[in-house]
Amino acid sequence: MGKPGGVLGELIVSKFNLPTGSRVLMVGDNIHSDIQFGINSGFKTLLVLSGVTKQEQVDQWDAAEELKPDFVGRSIADLHEKIRNM
Numbered sequence: 132m133g134k135p136g137g138v139l140g141e142l143i144v145s146k147f148n149l150p151t152g153s154r155v156l157m158v159g160d161n162i163h164s165d166i167q168f169g170i171n172s173g174f175k176t177l178l179v180l181s182g183v184t185k186q187e188q189v190d191q192w193d194a195a196e197e198l199k200p201d202f203v204g205r206s207i208a209d210l211h212e213k214i215r216n217m
Contacts, residue, residue, distance in 0.1 A: 134164045140172020158210060160184055162192070166200045176200040179207055 144152050152173030159165020160182025169176035178200040180186050189203055204210065 135167035135171055137168075137171040137173075140168065140174060143172070158207065162188065162200065167198070169200075170198060175202075177202040177204060177210065179204050179209070181206040 140152060140155075143149075143155065149155065153175060155169075155172070155174040156177055157165060157169025157172070157174040158177045158179060159169070160179050162178055162184045166176045166178050178184060178189070180189070180203065192199060204212075
């Protein structure tokens with residue numbers, strides 16, 4: 132039921148009566164657990180570089196495009212700008 136599985140994401144969508152997971156923004160600092168969880172759940176994703184994952188890892192990330200976060204920011208403070216531009 133934990134990250135990066137999608138069961139928790141389904142529960143969130145159901146609990147809050149959301150028509151789709153794309154109305155949820157998963158914010159996390161770990162590209163392998165947090166962001167993968169968001170992707171598996173159908174959520175938009177914002178990777179913040181203030182924790183586990185660093186910019187160098189993002190620059191060298193060679194995974195398929197669908198496994199990359201939708202947005203990348205330096206910290207949670209960048210969240211307001213990202214939401215405003217959605």
